[in-house]
Amino acid sequence: MSQIFENCRSKGACDYKFDEEYYEDIIYNNFAKDVQVNTEIYEPVVQNVEDHATKNIHKFQSKVKKDNASLIFDETSLKEAKVLGQVDCKFIAAIMKKRSGAKEAGEYLILFDQHAVSERIRLERNLADYLNEEQWVSVEVENIILKMSNDQILYLHNYKDKFTQLGLQWTINDKEVNVHSIPEAILGKNPREVEKVIKAVRNLIIEEINIMKLQKGCLSFYPKSIMDLVFSEACRYAIKFGDQLSKNDCIELLNALSNCKTPFQCAHGRPVMAVIMDIKVENRDYKINMTKLKKFKRVQ
Structure with a gap:
């Protein structure tokens, strides 16, 4: 006889009736029940990391929410920031105070994204050169x-x-447009390839015409065709992750950032900084127990 059927006939090996219950759900139900029991027995107990490593961070986040997000920084905060130095060739560590006039004074440890900071500075400097009123x-x-x-x-x-406000000058000859002048922003600080320039000029004209059709002759003064190139240029030539900076370099970057119109966002709208923790100054008085000190000397 087959070993399979011998096992089925033995007590405890198969507790269902082969001819009646084979096509029913009892086999699956018994299997699922055993799996559930074994899972409950051997279920691992995972320690909650949040109760330990991130405890202080959660306290700080709760405090910010409780204060109705009153943690606000401004240009003065940047100007008065105390730069600690570079971290991991990626960030600039500094201690900053809240916006002047805040109800509660406090200092906070801040990490600035060095690439985002440099990008914002380059963006605003380039725009100042590309725009004339x-x-x-x-x-x-x-x-x-x-x-x-x-x-x-x-x-x-x-x-x-x-x-003409966009920096375009041209003459028309039948169905051809001879462009003589273009916005300096399209050409860039480091002149781009001719094909990219021609494509950008064409896109600019088409984009503005489409906007005029929708807005009854109104012009977009910051067209996407130009701004995408300006953003890209600021990003490409900004300080990168991995670039080493001295402490003086870090100080100069934050000083330049404080003079920007939008200092807390990079060229793409992402934040340039992250608040790590609040810094509390604790005054601790240490007193020497002379009695214990004398006993310690005697033992020696």
């Missing part, structure tokens, strides 16, 4: 010839003054 600075280029539709050429003709 209410007009983008224009630079002359060799003729860029663009083939445009009749509708697009009509918009260029009718809204020439508005396109």
Whole structure:
């Protein structure tokens, strides 16, 4: 006889009736029950890390929420920040105070993303060079010839003054547009490839025409076609993770950041800093127990 059927006939090996219950759910139910029991017996007990390593961080976060997010920093906080130095060639550690006029004074340990800080500084400096009041600075280029539709050429003709604010100068010859000047921001501090420049100019014209159609002739003064290049340039030539900085370099970066119009966001809108913990100064008086000290000398 097969060993399988002998096992099924033995007591405890198979506790179901082979001919009646084989196609029912009892086999699965018994199996599931055994699995559940074994799981309860051998279930591992995992220690909650939050109760230990992150205890103080959670306390700080709870405190911020309780204070209705009153932890606010401003330009003065940056100017008065005490720079500690670089951390892991990635961050700038500093101690900062809350915004002046806050109800409760306090100092906090802050880590600044050195790339984000440098990126913000470069962005605002570049924009200051690329913009002249209410007009983008224009630079002359060799003729860029663009083939445009009749509708697009009509918009260029009718809204020439508005396109001039973007730094564009051109002449029209049949269905071709000969561009003589473009925004300096498209060319960049480190001149880009000719193909990228031509593509950016075409995208700028098409983008502005589409906006004018939707907004009845209104112009977008910060078009995506230009701003994407400005953001990219600031990011590409900013300080990177892994670049070593001296303490003086860190101080100069934070001083420059404090003069920015939007100092707490990088070029892409992400925060440049993170609050690690609040710093509490504890005054502890240490007293020497002379009696114990004398006994200690006698023992020696």
